[in-house]
Amino acid sequence: MSELSFPPAMTGEAVEALPEEVAVAKAISGVDAGLVTWRAAADRVGAALVLAPEVPLRRAMAMLPLAGVGFQNALGALAPPEVAVHLEWGGAIRVNGARCGMMRAFAATRDPEAVPDWLVISWSLDLLPVSMETGHDPDRTALFVEGCADVDPALLVEAWARHTLAWIARWEDPDGLRALASEWRGLVHGVGEDVTRGDVTGTFLGVDEEFGMLLRLPEGTQVHPLTELLEETP
Incomplete structure (x- = not known):
C-alpha cells in the first residue's frame, strides 16, 4: 500500500529511509508543516510529523505526549478491544504491558524559551x-504477537495522522491542554513506581502543567522537563 489518505492539513510521503531522518532533513530544508513521512516494512512500521510551533519549545514539547x-x-481503534496500549513518559510505547515501540522528538533548538523553526x-x-527466541526479553514484544495480526500497518499510520491532528486542534482550544493531560494521565505507565532519569532514581509522581516528570527524592521533588527527551538531529 503506497498511497494513504491524510487529512487536508497534512501531506504524506512514503520513504525508504527512517521516517524521522527524512522528516528532519526536510524540516531543515524548509518544508511546510504537516508533512508525514512513513515507512511500513515487514517487521516494523513508523512515521514522523513535521511541525512549525508558534510557542516556546518548552510548551511545544507537549506535541510528544x-x-x-x-x-x-x-x-x-484498529486493534481488538482486549489489547492494552500505554505510554511511558520517556517515549516508550507499551502493548499489553511490554515495550513494543518508541516515540521520539527532534527540534531546531534546545533552548526551552526559544520558538523552534521546526519540531x-x-x-x-x-x-x-526482534529475536526469534521468544521469551528472551519478557519486557519486549511485537504487535503481531499481541493479537494484532490483522492490523494493517499503513492504516495505522493513516489513523495516527487523523487522531493526532484532532488532538492538535483540541490542544489549541482554551481547555485543550487540560483535556490532553487528562487523557494522557489515563495512559501513562509507571506512576507510583521508582524510575531512573540520568543518575537520579526517584518515585514517579506524575507530571506538571507542561508534562514535566515529577520525581520524589529524599530531599524533595525534582522536575524533569520534556525537553530532556529531545534527541540529536539524525
Missing part, C-alpha cells in the same frame, strides 16, 4: 519480534 495519545487512540515527532513500532 499529544502524538502519543494520538497513537494510542489510533491503535486502540519533528516520530514513532516506530515492532511488528515482529
